[in-house]
Amino acid sequence: MGTALSSxxxxxxxxxxPVAILALGAAIMLLPFYWMVLTSLRSPSEIFDVSLWPIPKNFSAVENYVRAATQAPMGRFMLNGVIVCGGILIVQVLVAVPAAYALAKLRFPGRRLFFTLVVAALSVPMQALALPLFVGLAWANLLNSYFALMAPFFLSVFAIFLFRQSFRSYPDEIIDAARMDGFSELEICWGLVLRGSLPSLAAFSVFSVVAHWNDLYWPMIVVSDTALAPPPLGMLFFSDVESGANYGALMAGATIITAPMVLCFLLARRHFIAGVTMTGVK
Structure with missing residues (x-):
């Protein structure tokens, strides 16, 4: 009887x-974002209130967001982020897709060695390359430019690895048939193989845009002009203007620059999940 009831x-x-554990983990991960939005709605007198009640007593959302938009060139920061992230993503795809296709589908001497170098390069942090890159850009008089913000990221070994894993699953029979029909390798690469791996492209696009939209380390090194500052560096300039006093306006600015990334992920979430699962990248 006890077994029948306990089953x-x-x-x-x-x-x-499992659902309860996942919900708890999601709540913990989302709490900082919730607190950011909540703080952006509060008046200065309520900033340090530890209550999580979503409706502030003194609603200051309009004032905080207006101050965030007017006391700092928030639109310029966002435009810079779009230019930098878009430029990096385009060049990364142009470089990584042919390289990944060659590693996945072509037979040539040293192919395994090249792939080994790609995997090894994944372990090299950006900080290890920062000094020689900075010296080179300074020598070429390219600091304080969009090129300086984008150049170190044009070659993405992660993109090569991700696309290579995806391209390996593309049927060789279709590629052989395309070659017999007179297709060039570039036409096969861009017109057939990449088209069959659009979820991987969407997944990498999300990875790339989010990473470089949120990057503060490299822009802080190569840019000192406010007109070229991407969103994170712009928020740092904004905090200097605010002198750390108006946290409501600071959190309103942070909400403004975070919202596009959330929207980007929500729009691409299905392709993102499909791209990650089909390539085996965890």
Missing amino acids: PLARLARKVL
Whole structure:
């Protein structure tokens, strides 16, 4: 009798417990963003209120967002972010797709060695390359420019690895048939193989745009002109203007620059999940 009663409870627990754990993890991860939005709605007198009640007593959202938009060139920061992220993504795809196709589908001497170097390069942090890159850009008089913000990221070994893993699953029979029909390797690469791996392209696009939109380390090194500042560096300039006093306006600015990334992920989430799962990248 006890076993019969406990069996439904055990099945219910097996269904509910994973969902509860995932919900708790999601709540913990989303709490900083919730607190950011909540702080952007509060008046200065309520900033340090630890209450999580979503409706502030003194609603100051309009004032905070107007101040964030007027006391700093927030539109310029956002435009700079679009230019930098878009330029980096375009060049990364142009470089990585042919390289990944060659590693996945062509036979040539040293192919395994090249792929080994690609995997090894994944372990090299950006900070290790910052000094020689900075010296080179300074020598070429290219600091304080969009090119300086984008150039170190034009070659993405992660993109090569991701696309290579995706391209490997493309049927060789279709490629052989395309060659017999007179297709060039570039036409096969861009017109057939990449078209069959659009989820991987969407997944990498999300990875790339989010990473470079949120990057503060490299822009802080090569840019000192406010007119060229991407969103994170712009927020740093804004905090200097605010002298750290008006946290409501600071959080309103942070909400403004975070919203496009959230929207980008929501629009591409299906392709993002499909691209990550089909390539085996965890």
